[in-house]
Amino acid sequence: MQNTAVAQLFARAAEHAVEFRAGLPKRPQRPLQTYAQALAGFDAPTPEAGTEAQIVLEDLVARAEPGLHAMAGPRFFGWVIGNSHPMGVAADFLTSAWGQNAGNHTATPAAAACETVAMRWLLDILDLPRESSVGFVSGATMAGFVGLAAARSELLRRLGWDVEADGLFGAPPITVLIGAEAHITVFTALQYLGLGRQRVIRIPVDGQGRMLPDAFALAMRNAMQDPAVIVVTQAGQLNTGAFDPHRAIIAEARRHKNVWVHVDGAFGLWARACPMRAPLAEGVELADSWSTDGHKWLQTPYDCGFAIMRDAEAHRRAMTIAASYLPPVAAGERDPSHFVPELSRRARGFAVWAMLKHLGRDGVAAMVERHCRYAALLAEKLRDEKDKGIAVLNDVVLNQVIVRFGADRAPEAGDAATAETIAAIQRDGTCFAGGAQWQGRMVMRLSVIGASTSENDVLHSAEAIIKAWRGVHAAA
Secondary structure: OOHHHHHHHHHHHHHHHHHHHHHOOOOOOOOOOOHHHHHHHHOOOOOOOOOOHHHHHHHHHHHHHHHOOOOOOOOEOOOOOOOOOHHHHHHHHHHHHHOOOOOOOOOOHHHHHHHHHHHHHHHHHHOOOOOOEEEEEOOHHHHHHHHHHHHHHHHHHHOOOOHHHHOOOOOOOEEEEEEOOOOHHHHHHHHHOOOOOOOOEEEOEOOOOOEOHHHHHHHHHHOOOOOEEEEEEEEOOOOOOOEOOHHHHHHHHOOOOOEEEEEEOOOHHHHHHOOOOHHHHOOHHHOOEEEEEOOOOOOOOOOOEEEEEOOHHHHHHHHOOOOOOOOOOOOOOOOHHHHOOOOOOOOOHHHHHHHHHHHHHHHHHHHHHHHHHHHHHHHHHHHOOHHHOEEEOOOOOOOEEEEEEOOOOOHHHHHHHHHHHHHHHHHHOOOEOEEEEEOOEEEEEEEOOOOOOOHHHHHHHHHHHHHHHHHHHHHO
16 A cells, blocks of 8 residues: 555544544443344455455444444443553554564564563552563453463472473372352363363352451361462452452461462452552462453553563463574563463553553552542442342442342342343443342442543443332332
């Protein structure tokens, strides 16, 4: 393409992006199409001949926009995902335009250097051991995979087994202790690593999803003769936002001679960046590895996550891909591909660096605290209706609120009322909230984490939720 045509194409794409973002507050906070409708809109025979770029762009926008969710909107509370902040999006535009494969530091020195500095800033803001290594991965799911891969590698190495060379056949067994309310992605990572999603010891939890210290201590005593133990904790339970008692759990775990503690902190780890919320994550820094997302509280575009390891050598051993055609790494240099399970990958460091530079330590802290305050406000407004059948089920310590409708009814009737209310909220479109199963019962989960969300958005959403419930209640 000629430079003029490229400039026009990029400019028009930017115009569409601006128009989409500008329209989000006014549109329903949900897709306007179902999957079936979106599929019908895209469905067509395989193209036999090419089409001019500007026409393709307009066609893509026309077909895609009705099926796009308002995830970057101010009243999206359905899942724990950020807004894709404009600063991060702008950096991501350039990342795509620059077309850098962040596989190694020789081929893409700027991408590698930017990632190295962003890593240092990240460790400082999260107040984790500064000697730690960080892999820039696609999200917390893959970050957990990397952390547990390093755990598997190091624990077996200490027992004289090279899992990278010899695999798991005949290897000493590894016992995994994990909370009963751990996130499903951790079990998936264990599945991928050959450790098994069911071959774990589930530790009982309290009403907020926190591991019970006495139950954990008993499980650790029973595991003292096992060759190796991985302990998986949570910093921010997906539904309640609760934190495991890390100081007590890690102290107990360290009694074992061959143990690794991994913290699943997909969003809750960011509490450490906020002085008012940091006490929730007390003791987290004593672990061996941590996983968290950039596309949650840091508001980077998709995809972005961080696999953080205290032992950089164990991290590198589990992930390094070596080949004769790849450039060597000199002492003191950091090659991005040595800390992730990808060789070819997006240069995620640019958007991370841009967001950390734009927000600064104070901006990250203020955003976390603002969202936690908004979640408490939302819960307060809903609790005002407790005499009318609305119950907030969790202690709102972070940004998560779980709600049950028909709380004064029989359990099955309450499940039905909650499901009906969620459906009514989604039809209305003022805000978006989703459902979940919490300790055997249906709940509505609200995650307040969008950078564009204001206090008025929270108050407006609370009114819409209460109105939807009153409609369901009146029809019963």
